[in-house]
Amino acid sequence: MPQFEKIEYKPIPVSDLLVEMKNLSELMIDLAYSAALFNDKELAEDVIELESRIDTLAYLLDMEIMVAARDAEDAETLIGVSTVASAADKISDAAADIAAIVTRNIGIHPIIGEIFEKVEERLMKATVKEGSVIAGKRIDELDLAARMGVDIIAIRRNKDWILDPDETDRVFLGDILITRGAPMGIKEFKDIAEGKLTKLED
Amino acid sequence: MADHKQEVFEEIVTRFVELKNTSELMIDLAYSSLMLNSNTSELMIDLAYSSLMLNSKDLAEEVERLEEYVDKLHTDFELLALTSDFKKEEASGFLGLIRLGVATERIADAAAEMAEVVLRGIEPHPVLKLTIREAEETVIQACVTEDSPLINKTLKEARVPEETGMWILAIKRGEKSLRPKPYTTIQLGDILIASGYAEGVEDLKKLASPQHQCNVE
Numbered sequence: 001m002p003q004f005e006k007i008e009y010k011p012i013p014v015s016d017l018l019v020e021m022k023n024l025s026e027l028m029i030d031l032a033y034s035a036a037l038f039n040d041k042e043l044a045e046d047v048i049e050l051e052s053r054i055d056t057l058a059y060l061l062d063m064e065i066m067v068a069a070r071d072a073e074d075a076e077t078l079i080g081v082s083t084v085a086s087a088a089d090k091i092s093d094a095a096a097d098i099a100a101i102v103t104r105n106i107g108i109h110p111i112i113g114e115i116f117e118k119v120e121e122r123l124m125k126a127t128v129k130e131g132s133v134i135a136g137k138r139i140d141e142l143d144l145a146a147r148m149g150v151d152i153i154a155i156r157r158n159k160d161w162i163l164d165p166d167e168t169d170r171v172f173l174g175d176i177l178i179t180r181g182a183p184m185g186i187k188e189f190k191d192i193a194e195g196k197l198t199k200l201e202d
Numbered sequence: 203m204a205d206h207k208q209e210v211f212e213e214i215v216t217r218f219v220e221l222k223n224t225s226e227l228m229i230d231l232a233y234s235s236l237m238l239n240s241n242t243s244e245l246m247i248d249l250a251y252s253s254l255m256l257n258s259k260d261l262a263e264e265v266e267r268l269e270e271y272v273d274k275l276h277t278d279f280e281l282l283a284l285t286s287d288f289k290k291e292e293a294s295g296f297l298g299l300i301r302l303g304v305a306t307e308r309i310a311d312a313a314a315e316m317a318e319v320v321l322r323g324i325e326p327h328p329v330l331k332l333t334i335r336e337a338e339e340t341v342i343q344a345c346v347t348e349d350s351p352l353i354n355k356t357l358k359e360a361r362v363p364e365e366t367g368m369w370i371l372a373i374k375r376g377e378k379s380l381r382p383k384p385y386t387t388i389q390l391g392d393i394l395i396a397s398g399y400a401e402g403v404e405d406l407k408k409l410a411s412p413q414h415q416c417n418v419e
Contacts, residue, residue: 015329022233029229029309033222036302080324083315084236090312091229094305101298108302109288109295111208115215 007059014068014081017061021088023163024050024057027154028095031178034123036101037113042125047099050161054092061085117183123153124186128175131195140167147200148185154178210286214299217279220378221306224272227372227381228265228313234371234397235261235320236330238341254342254407256395258320261341264372264395265317268379272310279303339397341371344410346392352409358384362394366409367402371395 028050035043065082069075101108116122128135134142144150155162155169156176162169171177177193179186191197238258283299346352352360363369373380374393380386388394394410410416 018329026229029226032305033302036298077325080236080319081329083319084330087232087312087315090315091309094308094312097305097308098302101301106294106298106301108298109211109292111211112215112218112295112299115212116219119215119219 009063014064017057021057024054025088025092028092030123032095032098036098036108037116041102044099044102047095051092051096058089121180123180126177126190126193128171128173129194132193133198134171135173138170148188150179150181150185150189152177153180214282221275221279223381225306225310227379228268228310231261232265232313232316235317256341256343262317262320269310269314276303276307340400341397342403343393343395344407345416347411347414347416348390349412350410352388353390355388357382357386366405368396368398368406371397
């Protein structure tokens, strides 16, 4: 049985909650497809975890809306916000179902992933390990798009997610980077992040 | 593996990619329709290119139209997977495919629910506009006519954002709508749906239809 935490009201702006739900649910879609098509258990588990984060946000947002609505007019304008939040929640549920194809060992025929990889980019996780040349560097210094056609779409630092990081953000030892790109490029980048390759070639 | 089977798999992937990209495009358009000022077109009424302007309702209607298209794509995808003559030991891999399709279709449904908020005439709450960074932007559509330098260029080569400041949200091509990717090729007759500040509208129009008046209904 999963553990369900009690959710207490916190005064967080509705727009902050909604932005996070929107961004996380979109990241989840990308992660889930990559997890399912390339049978990547780690990515799939991240999706399942993010899904419970979205559930928490959805509760908080509902409470916020209830507190904010004082009359019928408020209710009429806020119904749009709650509908959009609930749609973002449904998107995250669908992403979790895609991830469950992997975690429940159903799997997708491996040929599908092989062909898919030729037409679409995929995501990969890379952890910045001891001895990596990228540790402490700014994203724009790495110039990944030009060097290997790789894009860092999210950073997981401890328990936090940094979505769509800025060019001036730095990557640190222990960061988990979610990258998107062509198969060769992201494999090379993973080796660099993990310190197996120590040269950033042009 | 038999060539025939490889072909079937390639067809399955092609259809899945279209299904997936269409549902993701719907999410993009649904959010855009929610953030768009519903009275933008009134503000722009004096400008020469007001006929190109899309309002939030136009975008939301496009999402609803795509929802029906996704249902059709999904049915085709399922039929193809089910009739691909798989062996017993492959059943689990095909079940995974079916579930992938079902979840993708649910994503499209969720996008349609968002668009419905706009179509029901619920005035977007200020909070919704805050959710997307560029709330004062406008959305327009421009058709690609035969004298356009964009024809047969990929989006990467076309450099539309660099040249015009406009960001292409979607490419309408007949019944389909494509989610723009760097390698998507622009074709004669495409309708580009783009967002950006009013200053870029004229530039984009010149690129897409230099001589021709293009009337997009």
